[in-house]
Amino acid sequence: MSSPLRLQALAAYKRLLRVQQNTFAGDMRTLLAARDETRKQFREASTVTDESQVNELLQKANDIATYLERNIVQAVQKAPDTYELQYDPNRHELNDNKEVKKPYVKGKRIPCCGAGSEALPKIGVNY
Numbered sequence: 001m002s003s004p005l006r007l008q009a010l011a012a013y014k015r016l017l018r019v020q021q022n023t024f025a026g027d028m029r030t031l032l033a034a035r036d037e038t039r040k041q042f043r044e045a046s047t048v049t050d051e052s053q054v055n056e057l058l059q060k061a062n063d064i065a066t067y068l069e070r071n072i073v074q075a076v077q078k079a080p081d082t083y084e085l086q087y088d089p090n091r092h093e094l095n096d097n098k099e100v101k102k103p104y105v106k107g108k109r110i111p112c113c114g115a116g117s118e119a120l121p122k123i124g125v126n127y
Contacts, residue, residue, distance in 0.1 A: 070092055073085050077082050
């Protein structure tokens with residue numbers, strides 16, 4: 001990997017970790033799972049030498065960071081049945097959910113999160 005690509009990969013890695021810290025603040029289980037998955041994905045991608053593939057992976061990492069920044073909102077429990085959203089109008093997007101409100105068609109993936117969401121990995125975290 002060339003030096004500029006290596007620097008871009010490092011920047012993308014650091015950005016993802018920073019965004020995860022902000023997004024999952026106070027939720028240690030999710031923060032650790034996200035950090036471990038990021039490390040695993042970057043470690044696996046470290047063997048990729050094709051420049052176009054590296055650029056695709058970097059774009060994917062940046063898309064995921066942007067998605068986490070803009071679309072994930074934490075809820076903090078204030079009472080037994082009361083939660084408060086940690087919503088920042090300067091950072092988070094408000095979507096109209098038009099696609100989600102459409103009737104479900106078996107076998108058809110419903111895009112949920114705007115541009116870039118198709119690049120997100122399908123990661124399941126079991127608790």
